[in-house]
Amino acid sequence: MLYAPAPLHIPDGFLSIVVSIICWVITIVTLYFAISKTNQSLGEKQIPLMGVMAAFIFAAQMINFPVAGGTSGHMLGGALAAIVLGPWAGMLVMTAVIALQALLFQDGGLVVMGANILNMGLITAAIGYGLYRSVSGSSKTVKLGVAGVAAWLSVMAGALFTSLQLWLSGTSQLNIVIPAMMGVHALIGVGEALITVFALAFIIQTRPDLLGEGSESAKGSRNWIYAGGIISLLVVLISPLASGDPDGLERVAIDLGFLDAGQNAPYSIIPDYTLPFLGETALSTILAGVIGIAVVAVIMVLVGRGLKAKS
Amino acid sequence: MHFDAFDRYHEKESFLHKLDPRVKVLVTVIFIVSNALLPDGTWLAFILAWLFVLVANLISKLGIGFTLKRSIIALPFALIAITVLFSIPGEPLYTFHFLSSQLTITDNGLLRFVSILIRSWLSVQMAILLVAVTRFPDLIHALEHLRVPAILTTIIAFLYRYLFVLTDEVFRLLRARESRSGAVTGSRSGGGVLWRAKIAGNMAGQLFLRSFERSDRIYNAMVARGYVGHLYTLNAHEMKSYDYFATAFAIGLIFILQVIGRL
Numbered sequence: 001m002l003y004a005p006a007p008l009h010i011p012d013g014f015l016s017i018v019v020s021i022i023c024w025v026i027t028i029v030t031l032y033f034a035i036s037k038t039n040q041s042l043g044e045k046q047i048p049l050m051g052v053m054a055a056f057i058f059a060a061q062m063i064n065f066p067v068a069g070g071t072s073g074h075m076l077g078g079a080l081a082a083i084v085l086g087p088w089a090g091m092l093v094m095t096a097v098i099a100l101q102a103l104l105f106q107d108g109g110l111v112v113m114g115a116n117i118l119n120m121g122l123i124t125a126a127i128g129y130g131l132y133r134s135v136s137g138s139s140k141t142v143k144l145g146v147a148g149v150a151a152w153l154s155v156m157a158g159a160l161f162t163s164l165q166l167w168l169s170g171t172s173q174l175n176i177v178i179p180a181m182m183g184v185h186a187l188i189g190v191g192e193a194l195i196t197v198f199a200l201a202f203i204i205q206t207r208p209d210l211l212g213e214g215s216e217s218a219k220g221s222r223n224w225i226y227a228g229g230i231i232s233l234l235v236v237l238i239s240p241l242a243s244g245d246p247d248g249l250e251r252v253a254i255d256l257g258f259l260d261a262g263q264n265a266p267y268s269i270i271p272d273y274t275l276p277f278l279g280e281t282a283l284s285t286i287l288a289g290v291i292g293i294a295v296v297a298v299i300m301v302l303v304g305r306g307l308k309a310k311s
Numbered sequence: 312m313h314f315d316a317f318d319r320y321h322e323k324e325s326f327l328h329k330l331d332p333r334v335k336v337l338v339t340v341i342f343i344v345s346n347a348l349l350p351d352g353t354w355l356a357f358i359l360a361w362l363f364v365l366v367a368n369l370i371s372k373l374g375i376g377f378t379l380k381r382s383i384i385a386l387p388f389a390l391i392a393i394t395v396l397f398s399i400p401g402e403p404l405y406t407f408h409f410l411s412s413q414l415t416i417t418d419n420g421l422l423r424f425v426s427i428l429i430r431s432w433l434s435v436q437m438a439i440l441l442v443a444v445t446r447f448p449d450l451i452h453a454l455e456h457l458r459v460p461a462i463l464t465t466i467i468a469f470l471y472r473y474l475f476v477l478t479d480e481v482f483r484l485l486r487a488r489e490s491r492s493g494a495v496t497g498s499r500s501g502g503g504v505l506w507r508a509k510i511a512g513n514m515a516g517q518l519f520l521r522s523f524e525r526s527d528r529i530y531n532a533m534v535a536r537g538y539v540g541h542l543y544t545l546n547a548h549e550m551k552s553y554d555y556f557a558t559a560f561a562i563g564l565i566f567i568l569q570v571i572g573r574l
């Protein structure tokens with residue numbers, strides 16, 4: 001098997017139309033800025049560069065390292081792309097990768113592609129670049145450390161946004177999907193962080209000019225620090241709230257009318273998210289998370305074994 | 312690696328292959344949107360939508376089960392929807408004990424779960440058919456005609472063009488790692504997880520540098536051949552009358568599907 005699908009690609013059918021459209025709008029607006037900024041600042045030379053870089057991200061997702069029990073770590077690349085190419089170019093590159101995965105491999109749906117680009121391309125690039133940019137004057141060790149944290153957080157943010165979209169679409173239950181997705185991606189994120197850090201260390205060692213003063217990496221506006229910081233803060237604040245007090249988050253969503261809109265109220269049976277099998281204690285949330293992680297881990301091991309046997 | 316290693320196009324002489332790629336993209340997207348709009352448990356509409364997929368398969372001459380065989384790809388994701396089985400109130404169907412908790416599958420939960428799976432399964436089949444009957448460069452041109460910004464479509468075109476080149480590069484790197492990872496039988500080569508991650512990270516960095524330098528060379532070669540910032544095509548992609556007819560017909564059928572689903 002040449003190509004290992006990552007568990008963040010949402011297929012068609014799992015998001016409601018309203019949630020898909022909202023995600024498309026956010027994605028299109030962001031990409032509009034990315035394209036106009038890129039057109040302003042870059043010459044025609046950058047287009048082949050970004051195309052080959054997109055192929056690089058795609059190919060780099062195949063580099064894996066064995067962890068344990070047949071599973072292996074590999075990366076999504078959003079943070080790395082944004083750090084080495086600059087945030088806007090990084091977003092365009094990730095968008096191209098996600099679009100190709102959906103079009104060619106059906107890894108991720110077409111109508112939900114807006115959500116997938118948002119989760120895996122835009123948010124990851126914003127966090128990855130924003131946090132890295134905030135320490136641009138510091139020593140190499142600090143930079144690499146922050147890059148690692150940024151890569152880890154970017155994966156967590158992707159998982160959080162995916163979970164929220166699934167919940168708003170009425171596809172998953174909030175108090176299960178958040179701990180399960182966040183738990184699994186806390187591990188996946190470690191792989192992402194390690195590969196990102198070591199790849200950057202290698203590039204700094206061999207081609208320091210690519211990441212130094214005057215490179216695309218250093219040119220990004222300081223506003224990215226705020227953008228990345230705010231999204232990271234959201235992740236850090238929402239995740240515990242969502243796992244510890246899902247009803248609180250749900251109340252907020254109901255008050256704001258999100259839940260009704262997201263689930264296409266006109267015809268669907270709106271579930272009142274009762275919890276017939278788990279109480280509302282923190283313990284049950286953690287238990288749900290552990291079960292989710294265990295189930296997904298078992299499936300990942302099986303899939304990993306299967307892929308290994310095939311290749 | 313051969314240039315078409317990642318290609319999903321299946322050469323055949325059929326009406327679907329001949330259709331303008333814009334029509335195919337449009338109908339596929341409308342079909343997927345229509346699936347997302349069908350209410351839960353509208354079995355008749357789901358069956359008709361599947362018939363639509365089957366007939367499209369037949370017309371494409373790829374065989375009636377062509378997309379069916381390839382459609383299991385979206386199934387692992389179903390796991391994420393499994394909670395609706397228990398979370399939606401309704402008549403209890405089946406109760407069992409799992410660890411310390413009691414799980415009850417309700418009829419409404421099952422209805423929603425199955426509906427989500429069917430929608431996803433139908434949609435992925437149409438997407439599979441789309442790339443099976445459309446050459447990827449044509450697909451990209453269709454996107455351009457459909458107002459996707461040129462910079463994005465060009466990046467995707469380059470990505471597609473160099474996909475297999477860089478995949479070869481990765482395989483070279485992986486083979487090099489493999490061939491230097493000798494180990495005594497029964498023990499693992501190399502250090503701990505952190506060390507292995509470091510090697511993988513270095514490989515990613517190495518791949519980045521090689522890609523970066525390659526893009527430089529590619530750009531120079533393109534300039535040498537007259538590149539001025541955009542790509543040209545010899546394939547004009549003109550909509551013919553049967554393209555319009557096919558679009559109208561397909562959209563009409565999908566509309567009827569929606570009506571039946573809501574009766």
